[in-house]
Amino acid sequence: MPEGDTVWQTARRLHDALAGRVLTRSDLRVPRYATVDLTGREVLAVVPRGKHLLMRVEGGLTLHSHLRMDGAWRVFAPGRRWSGGPAHQIRAVLGNAERTAVGYRLPVLELLRTTDEHRAVGHLGPDLLGADWDPERALANLLADPARPIGEALLDQRNLAGIGNVYKCELCFLLGVTPWLPVGELPTEHAAVLPELARKLLEANRDRPIRRTTGHSGQDLFVYGRAPRPCLRCRSSVRVADQGYGSRERPTYWCPGCQWGPAPAPRGRAGAG
Template sequence: MPEGDTIYALARRLHEVLADATLTHTDFRVPRWALTDLSGGRVTAVRSVGKHLFMDVERDDGSAVSIHSHLKMEGAWDVHRLGTRWRRPGHSARVVLRAGDTEAVGFNLGVLEVVTDPAAAVAHLGPDLLGDDWDPDLAVTNLAADPDTLVGAALLDQRLLAGVGNVFRSEICFLQRVSPYTRTGDVDLPAVVQTARRLLWDNRVRSVRCTTGVLIRGKELWVYGRDRKPCRRCGEAIVRSDLDGRVVYMCPRCQAGAAAGG
C-alpha cells in the first residue's frame, strides 16, 4: 500500500497537468457513480491528505465537488496523452478523466467517490504528516492516549497520525532504536513523531524512497525488506516478523531497548 509520501508526489504530478484544466469527458466505472458527469467542470486542485487523494472540481453551475480516491493495495493513477495505449488492463479502470489532450485514468482504486464535503471524508484521520496544518503536539497526544498500544501498531493507525505505512513504520522504529513491539507508554513519542515527519517530508518529492541518506540502489533503507541481512549499524541479522497481520522488520540488537535511544 502506498504511503503518504507516494500519494503526496502523485497529487503533485496530477496537479501539474490538471490544475485549472476543464474536464472534457468523465467516465466513472463504478455503479454508484456511473451516471455522474463532471464534464465542463474546472479542476481547481489535486491534493493529498494522508494516503487519500482529492481532485477538487468547480462545476459550471458554480457548485464544488471532489473526486476522492484511495489506492489501497493495488490502485494506481496513470496520466498520458489522449490516444496513448493504456499500460494496465482496461477492465481495471475505475474512472477516466479527460482534459484537452490529457487523460488521467484511475485503476483498481480501493475507494472512489464524488463528495461535496471532502473534509468529512477524512475527518477520522489524525494530523497529516505532510499537511499544511501538521500538528505534532496533537499527533503525540493521539499516540499517547492508550499507553498499552504497541508503537508499531500505533504508527499504522491513521486515526492517530496520517501518512505512515509499513515501510516507514519499520524505519522509524529502527532510527529511534525501539522495538515495534514496545508499548507507546515506554517510548519517547515526541522523538518518534519528529522522525516520522522528517522521513516523510524528506521523501515527498524523491523518485526513490530513502531513509539512510544513501541513494545508491540497495542501500536506501535501514531494515525494511532486509530479512536476514546484516544490520547496517551493528552487523546483526535483520529479523522479519508479523505485527497485526502486517510484516515488520527490525534489528534485534539495535532495537533491544524499550525506550527510544535505549
C-alpha cells in the same frame, strides 16, 4: 499500500495535469456513478490528505479516492497507450485536451460535496505533509493508549496521517526500539522527537523517485525488506515477523542488535525473538 509521500507525489502529478483546465472527458466506472458526467467542469485542485486523494471540481464537488494496497492513478499524454493494468481494472478516466488521468483498481472512489469532505477524511490525525501538521497533537494521540505497540499506533491514521508499513519499520529502527514496544514505555527523549522525525523522513522523500531513509544511495532502507541480510549498523541478521491482526497484519522488520523491546519469534522459528 502507498504511504504519505507516494500519495503526495500522485496528488502533484494529478494537479499538474488537470488543475486549472476544463474536463473534456469523464468516465467513472463504478455502478453508483455510472451516469455521472463531469465534462465541462474545471478541476480546481487535487490535494492529498494522509493517504487520501481529494480532487476538487467546479460546482462544489470532490472526487475522493484511496489507493489502499494496489490502486494507482496514471497520467497520459494524447496518443500514448495507457498502461497500468487491463481495461477491466480501470475505475475512472478524467481528461482534458492535454492530459488524461486513469485510475486503476481504486477500492475507494466516491463523489462528495466539497463541504462534506470531512465525511471521508475528518477522522484523520494531523497530516505529516499537510498544512494542519501539529506534532504536539500527534504525540498526544500516540500516547493516549500507552499499552498499544508503537508499530500499531504509528499505522493508525487517526493518530497521525501518512505513515505506512515501511516508515513504521524505519522509524522504530531510528528510535532504537522494536515495533512491539508499548508506546507508554518509549523513553521520553525518544517520544519527544518521534513526530518531527516522521515528518522529516516523509518531507525528505516526497520529491524522490526512490524512498531513502539511510541517507546513502545504494542502501536505501535500514531494515524494511532486508531480512535476513545483515544490519547496516551492527551486522546482526535483520528479522521479520507479522504485526497486527487478521487482514491488517503487516510484515514487520527489525534488528535485534540495534532495537530493544519485546519481539515475537521471526518467521520460520519457534520461541522468543
